[in-house]
Structures are given as C-alpha cells and as structure tokens.
Amino acid sequence: MEISQIPMLRNPVMVMAFSGWNDAGEAATGAIESLMNAWLDIPFEISPVLIGEIDPEDFYDFQVNRPQVATDESDNRSVTWPTTRIFSLTLAHLPQDLIIVQGVEPSMRWKSFTRELLDLADDLEVSKILTLGSLLADIPHTRPFTATATAANPSIAKRLNVETSRYAGSTGILGIIHDGCVRRGIDSLSLWIPVPHYASNAPSPKAALALIHALEDYLQITVAQDELAAQSDAWEIEVDELAKQDTDISDYVKTLEESKDAQDIPDISGEMIAKEFERYLRRRTQD
Numbered sequence: 559m560e561i562s563q564i565p566m567l568r569n570p571v572m573v574m575a576f577s578g579w580n581d582a583g584e585a586a587t588g589a590i591e592s593l594m595n596a597w598l599d600i601p602f603e604i605s606p607v608l609i610g611e612i613d614p615e616d617f618y619d620f621q622v623n624r625p626q627v628a629t630d631e632s633d634n635r636s637v638t639w640p641t642t643r644i645f646s647l648t649l650a651h652l653p654q655d656l657i658i659v660q661g662v663e664p665s666m667r668w669k670s671f672t673r674e675l676l677d678l679a680d681d682l683e684v685s686k687i688l689t690l691g692s693l694l695a696d697i698p699h700t701r702p703f704t705a706t707a708t709a710a711n712p713s714i715a716k717r718l719n720v721e722t723s724r725y726a727g728s729t730g731i732l733g734i735i736h737d738g739c740v741r742r743g744i745d746s747l748s749l750w751i752p753v754p755h756y757a758s759n760a761p762s763p764k765a766a767l768a769l770i771h772a773l774e775d776y777l778q779i780t781v782a783q784d785e786l787a788a789q790s791d792a793w794e795i796e797v798d799e800l801a802k803q804d805t806d807i808s809d810y811v812k813t814l815e816e817s818k819d820a821q822d823i824p825d826i827s828g829e830m831i832a833k834e835f836e837r838y839l840r841r842r843t844q845d
Contacts (some may be wrong), residue, residue, distance in 0.1 A: 559611070571686055572688070574661075577661070582762070593658060611644065614639045636660055698818055704752075705769055707772065709747045720747050775797065
C-alpha cells in the first residue's frame with residue numbers, strides 16, 4: 559500500500575464499499591460517494607483527504623477491470639487504474655471521525671488484500687468497521703427500502719446490538735474482510751440494502767439513500783443528502799413510468815406491494831416512529 563499521510567483522528571470509524579459482486583445497482587458505491595461529498599457544501603467545508611491507495615498490480619486482473627484512458631482540455635492523456643483508495647474525513651462537529659474505503663472488488667489475493675486494509679485499520683486505531691453492500695431482491699420499488707445490519711460473530715452482534723449473520727454460500731470481499739475482523743478482534747458490522755431485481759440498472763439512488771439512513775441511525779450522525787434524495791424521487795418516478803408501459807411488470811409490482819404491506823403491518827411500531835423522530839432531531843441539532 560502506498561501511504562500519502564497518516565492523519566490524527568478521533569475514535570475513527572472505517573466505512574467501506576466496493577464495486578462488483580457486493581454492489582447491486584451500484585447502491586453501495588453510490589452511498590459511499592454520497593458520504594464522501596456530504597460535507598462539501600456546509601459553511602465549514604470538509605473535504606476527504608487521501609490516506610493511501612493499494613497497488614492495483616498486486617490485486618486486480620486488468621482484463622476484468624480495465625484501466626480507463628481520459629483526455630483533458632489540452633488533449634493530454636491520462637490512465638486511471640482500478641484500485642482501492644482510503645480517505646479520512648475529520649468531522650470536528652461529530653463524536654468521531656470517518657475513514658472511507660472506496661474501491662473495486664479485487665480479482666485475486668483476497669487474504670493479502672484484507673491483511674493490508676486491516677493492518678492500516680490497526681495503525682489508525684479504528685474503533686469499528688462498517689461495510690456497505692447491496693443485493694437483488696423481490697421487493698417493490700414503491701415502498702421504503704430497509705437495510706439489514708448484521709455481524710459475523712454472535713459476541714460482536716450482541717455487543718453492537720445487531721443480528722448475527724446466518725448467510726451461507728458464496729461470498730464477496732466483504733465477507734472475507736469481516737472474517738478478518740473477527741480473527742483480529744475488530745468490531746465490524748455489515749449494512750445490506752435490497753434492490754428490486756426488475757429495476758436493477760445502475761444507479762439505484764433510492765437504495766443508496768436507504769443505506770445512508772441506516773448509517774445515520776447506527777452512528778447517530780446526520781449526513782447531508784439533498785441531492786441523493788432528489789435523485790431517489792426522480793428514480794422512483796422513472797420506474798413508475800416504465801412499469802406502466804408493461805402490464806406484466808405492473809401486475810408483478812402490485813403483487814410485491816401486497817406481500818410487502820402484509821409483512822410490514824406487524825412491524826409498524828413506536829420504535830420505527832421513534833427512529834424517524836430521532837433522525838429529525840439530529841438534523842435540527844446539527845444544521
């Protein structure tokens with residue numbers, strides 16, 4: 559890993575997302591991009607600071623994730639390589655700072671890749687690690703998207719007040735990272751958001767927004783999201799129009815809505831109302 563600088567951070571939380579297998583509809587990477595830019599427009603502008611990046615030569619198959627060539631206004635050409643970059647966000651107005659890991663799922667040597675990331679987390683004295691992921695699911699685009707928070711180990715799940723993951727099957731780099739966290743004794747949890755499989759073309763701003771809301775609730779912070787909220791509204795209107803043009807899809811959406819509503823009725827509780835009210839109060843306090 560090439561280190562640019564090691565910042566002084568307060569009780570940092572590491573948040574990471576990778577494009578690829580863990581990123582249906584690019585919702586996870588959309589959420590991490592929104593998080594990176596969330597504090598750029600406030601009076602005390604806070605920009606992400608590059609901590610370091612992983613050498614792509616060691617971990618990426620460039621025939622799978624090809625480098626991108628671009629030209630500037632003077633016709634000078636540059637190459638951008640697929641890689642993983644680590645940034646810091648120093649948030650003096652919040653209880654903790656953030657470390658953002660933004661990258662492409664590696665093609666090879668996952669154990670070494672994970673070791674490099676977690677070595678850096680140890681060096682930066684990270685208090686916990688949160689990963690963001692998205693997956694395709696049978697849900698209607700017209701209803702609220704709900705994130706699932708899980709931990710890879712029962713003792714960690716109990717400590718962090720989340721469910722223990724019971725998933726079994728093929729995994730992506732996020733699963734390997736959580737396994738590495740368990741082995742090192744680092745608290746980590748995973749936030750997953752479903753994306754409607756019939757509307758999975760990227761981007762999926764409504765799913766990205768739901769991940770941001772879940773992150774807000776867990777960290778008890780407020781993240782600026784006006785632009786993402788507007789994109790979410792526009793996305794839902796666009797999918798509405800597409801569904802109206804296809805009777806089969808329209809009927810399928812109605813079936814999903816009925817199933818979702820039947821499942822959600824028992825869950826509409828004071829706890830859900832309280833979460834929304836707490837989010838509102840945090841915005842009032844931090845504006």
